[in-house]
Amino acid sequence: MTKDAVKLVVPKTTTEPKLDEQVTIDKKTLDAPVKKDTKVGTMTVQLKDGDTLGYVDGNKIDTINVVTKDDVDNxxxxxxxxxxxxxxxxxxxxxxxxxxxxxxx
The missing domain is CATH 1.20.5 (Single alpha-helices involved in coiled-coils or other helix-helix interfaces)
Known part of the structure; x- marks a missing residue:
């Protein structure tokens, strides 16, 4: 290593991100028939306990749709x-x- 070289040490983290997940289902039951990809609720995901993943804004909240996986016939x-x-x-x-x-x- 020359005297102008800089040694970079990147810390290894094995911790998982701390997420707060909340699922809200629109109805308790569904009546058949139900088509694939029908929206049945939402899921909200937010970082918690001040976790920022090292580069992401910790106040970010994402909401995604919960949808059916398959068609369900009568x-x-x-x-x-x-x-x-x-x-x-x-x-x-x-x-x-x-x-x-x-x-x-």
Whole structure:
């Protein structure tokens, strides 16, 4: 190394950025059919605890849309019948287990 050379030391950081993320969904449930890429809410991301990532304005807030990943079609009559049968047997099972639990309380 010559006497005019400058040695540059870059610190290595292994810490992840501190982010405050908040997801807001417009509705609790969606009714089918739902098309792919339908907006269902928003997500707000903000740096927290004074973290600036070393070069980014720490007051920056970004908001992005939350969208559906795939198309969802209406269930056909066969699937609706299967759901009903499953609910029927699930109800019977819950009734039996609650009765047995009552014996021991």
């Amino acid at each position: 269930a056909n009559w066969f699937m609706l019948a299967l759901y009903s049968i499953g609910d029927f047997f699930s109800g019977i099972w819950d009734y039996i287990t609650d009765g047995i639990k009552g014996w021991f309380n």
